Amino acid sequence: MVCPLRSLVRDYRRTQGLVTSPHRSHGPDMSFKCKPSQKPNKQFWRYASFLAFIATFLLVPSTTSWASALHRACYMAYVMTYLDTSYRDGSRAWPWFQRLPVWRLYCRYIKGQVITTVPLDPHRQYIFATHPHGIATWNHFLTMTDGCRFLSRIYPRPRLDLGATVLFFIPLVKEVLLWLGCVDAGAATANAVLERGFSSLIYVGGEKEQILTERGRDLVVVLPRKGFCKLALRYDCPIVPAYAFGENDLYRTFKYFKGLQLWVARALKLACPPCWGFPLLPFLPLPAPVTVVMGAPLSPRREGRAGGDVGGSRGGEPTREEVEDLHARYVEALTALFETHKVQFGGRGPGARLEVR
CATH class of the missing domain: 3.40.50 (Rossmann fold)
Structure with a gap:
């Protein structure tokens, strides 16, 4: 499994032109692929949100209760969703949700x-x-x-x-x-x-x-x-x-x-x-x-x-x-x-x- 922080640093270096690659793979389940923007501002919010979640996680007092452990596990699982690229490929569109009576x-x-x-x-x-x-x-x-x-x-x-x-x-x-x-x-x-x-x-x-x-x-x-x-x-x-x-x-x-x-x-x-x-x-x-x-x-x-x-x-x-x-x-x-x-x-x-x- 690739370390999330290592992946984040690699993406940042690529956007800054420090790493060259003929293509970037987004995984086999993407509906389509597109090149990420070369402007640092386009990636700023991705890095900021991820690091903010990590900082919040580290600041929460640790306890030994099972509820706290479950909370931390769910928290980290949600943080990992910020590393995917579904906001660029539309792979998480949900027709059922779009047609809810609400x-x-x-x-x-x-x-x-x-x-x-x-x-x-x-x-x-x-x-x-x-x-x-x-x-x-x-x-x-x-x-x-x-x-x-x-x-x-x-x-x-x-x-x-x-x-x-x-x-x-x-x-x-x-x-x-x-x-x-x-x-x-x-x-x-x-x-x-x-x-x-x-x-x-x-x-x-x-x-x-x-x-x-x-x-x-x-x-x-x-x-x-x-x-x-x-x-x-x-x-x-x-x-x-x-x-x-x-x-x-x-x-x-x-x-x-x-x-x-x-x-x-x-x-x-x-x-x-x-x-x-x-x-x-x-x-x-x-x-x-x-x-x-x-x-x-x-x-x-x-x-x-x-x-x-x-x-x-x-x-x-x-x-x-x-x-x-x-x-x-x-x-x-x-x-x-x-x-x-x-x-x-x-x-x-x-x-x-x-x-x-």
Whole structure:
């Protein structure tokens, strides 16, 4: 058996370029393989969470009781799960968990629903580009579970959604996200997901959009975000624009020191905007209705080839002009989607406008 600490040190040396290897094995049970990111920040939370668990274990007073021994054994067994790579391959997705009745209760609490303007082909692969991020992306539970019948009636095709790296190193949160079919949002993982033919949901605005969240304000960060367009062109995968009306109204936020919050998010790859919901339960979202509206898929347009082939066929590296064209079409489609449904589902007046940054 390989020593966990030795494996951890070897991984760190490899990310720093101190050890070279033609390939890295993730074990025989992985659904697919992808190269780990070469950026140290991408591995920071993995090392930090593992060492924090070890430190906590060492600080707990030792006793001779069988209960303490059992507790320590279970504790160390759970710590070992932080050394696997399921957050990059999606091997722990659990369809039964995604269809539990509890998700229907959640949808009733926030009065959630998913609306599609055109039927989605269950045999086609899509990239669901979603806005806004909100404080905690509560709207994501409407589409990655069957609480609103999205998985059983609207789009039953297997999907692996992208989530922030740090979330996969928080106890219990990690397990829930893995069972719901979420994977790390790194570039290598995103490419591997689409190459294997999975559909995926991406929150394009990311941490910046999360920090800029304000009640009653409709703002999306999309102008500098073009990576999802490159993925769509590379794998001939149509983009489905989606807007979650009501997501920004679930929390009250602190409107000051946005610049400092953005700096912290860039430095730590972690956004923690001050917010509160109910007075006594601040993290519990307010019961504002949330409606995810999905527009018509945008097929990539490439010179001399057709887009949208089933199964993630490779279209090669896109040109700058192709990326700009698809990105402009997406921004236009997203804006039109908001304008069409802002009164019916967003509770906004006819004069409301979508801020595009």
